[in-house]
Amino acid sequence: MHLTDDQLNEYLDNETTERSPIEAHLASCDECAARYSALKTLFAEIESLPDLALSSNLAARFTPTLNLNPQLPRWLTLTATLQTVLALIAIAFTAPSISRFLAPILQAYPMPSLNTVALDLQINFAMWTETVRSFQLPALPSGILTLPHGFSTLTLSVSVLGIFFIWILGNWWLLRKRPNSLA
Amino acid sequence: MTAPTDRDLIERSFAPRGAASGDAFGELVSRYQTSVFNVCYRLLHESGEAEDLAQETFMRAYDRLHTFDLEREFGPWIRRIAANLCLNYLEARKATAPLDEERDADESSRPEKQIEVKERSAQIRAALLSLPPQYRVVVELRHYQELSYDEIAQELNLPLSDVKSHLFRARKLLAEQLHASD
Numbered sequence: 189m190h191l192t193d194d195q196l197n198e199y200l201d202n203e204t205t206e207r208s209p210i211e212a213h214l215a216s217c218d219e220c221a222a223r224y225s226a227l228k229t230l231f232a233e234i235e236s237l238p239d240l241a242l243s244s245n246l247a248a249r250f251t252p253t254l255n256l257n258p259q260l261p262r263w264l265t266l267t268a269t270l271q272t273v274l275a276l277i278a279i280a281f282t283a284p285s286i287s288r289f290l291a292p293i294l295q296a297y298p299m300p301s302l303n304t305v306a307l308d309l310q311i312n313f314a315m316w317t318e319t320v321r322s323f324q325l326p327a328l329p330s331g332i333l334t335l336p337h338g339f340s341t342l343t344l345s346v347s348v349l350g351i352f353f354i355w356i357l358g359n360w361w362l363l364r365k366r367p368n369s370l371a
Numbered sequence: 372m373t374a375p376t377d378r379d380l381i382e383r384s385f386a387p388r389g390a391a392s393g394d395a396f397g398e399l400v401s402r403y404q405t406s407v408f409n410v411c412y413r414l415l416h417e418s419g420e421a422e423d424l425a426q427e428t429f430m431r432a433y434d435r436l437h438t439f440d441l442e443r444e445f446g447p448w449i450r451r452i453a454a455n456l457c458l459n460y461l462e463a464r465k466a467t468a469p470l471d472e473e474r475d476a477d478e479s480s481r482p483e484k485q486i487e488v489k490e491r492s493a494q495i496r497a498a499l500l501s502l503p504p505q506y507r508v509v510v511e512l513r514h515y516q517e518l519s520y521d522e523i524a525q526e527l528n529l530p531l532s533d534v535k536s537h538l539f540r541a542r543k544l545l546a547e548q549l550h551a552s553d
Contacts, residue, residue: 197539201513203520230546234499234514237492239409243418246408246426247400 191220196227377402377445384436396436400429403446407453413515414457414507416500424460428453447516451526454511458527461504498548506541513538 191213198204214221375383375398383395407428411421432439432449439448499507505527512518512526524534 193539193543194535197535197542201520226546227542230542230549231514233491233495233549234510234545237413237495238488239405240412240418242405242408242422242425244422245401246404246422246429247397 190217191223193223196220196224200224200227200231378441381436381439381441381445384433396429396433399445403449404429406446407449410450410453410511410515411457413496413499413511414454414461414504416496420460424457425453428456431456450516451512451518454508454516455526458504458508461507494549495545498545501548502541502544506537506544509534509537510541510545 191210195204195210199207199210204210214224375395377399380395380399384399404425408421408425411424411428412418415421415424428449432452435452439445499510502510508527509523512523513520518526520531520534520538523529523538524531527534529537
């Protein structure tokens, strides 16, 4: 009884716990020993492939891509924050003086009261909702567009909406950002 | 001053995207680009595609760096990403490409020996190229990345029995191809 190919492969891969019986068989069977030797040579040949040199430096190609959005230096970030804080303090201190300065100008142009503004907004909103509620598409002359039997205007609306979403999704898919992809 | 370890560079690469993280990851790319390129080249046998896939491997690795376990080694991790990426690419392409001229990293040996080694290497690469993509990747992971059967099964999401049958059949086919060319 000879060793199977699986046994020889697992033995050479160090993936079997039954090493002693295999070794004993190899010592006594010339045919299996020859198959073992051929497989071992194949392993050596596969693993003898030399490493090839790269024709370009990938790191050089890669690093600029990562540096597209360089960070601001820390001192500059801190300066900008400090400037913002100082500006807010200055506004808080000068607000009373500025309001005194602007008072005569504002009196010359009376501002509507808050109630008036709220009422205007409410009226405009009511008019807008009424316009939307009573809106109707102009009726098409009969015979120009006849929907197929069993095809309601609701189905038509849902279909148009579906096509619109597919169009939006298609555009998103085409224009999505792909970082240096092979595709 | 000693060179930073891979772990140092990975931790620096975690920093918000900017010059410092780019430089740290760039250093990692410099360290592993040849081995990653060779994984891709053994699987694709076309240097332009292998370089593109090697670059894509590093882009993927950079995006997934937060999932990397710092207790593990970076080299085997990125080489496995490369092998998986190439397998997906091969399965999408389902076609073969002509073999490149060998450009060995070591060019210092005798010219006659070089020619002999190149010829045999070309035969081995041609034999590898003739294998189906799944077989080729299993050979790559076993012989070049030295993964166990269990690790290959986990990496490729295959049953252990499939890993064994792919590997043993691949070896049988390789032996037939190489003996035919002798």
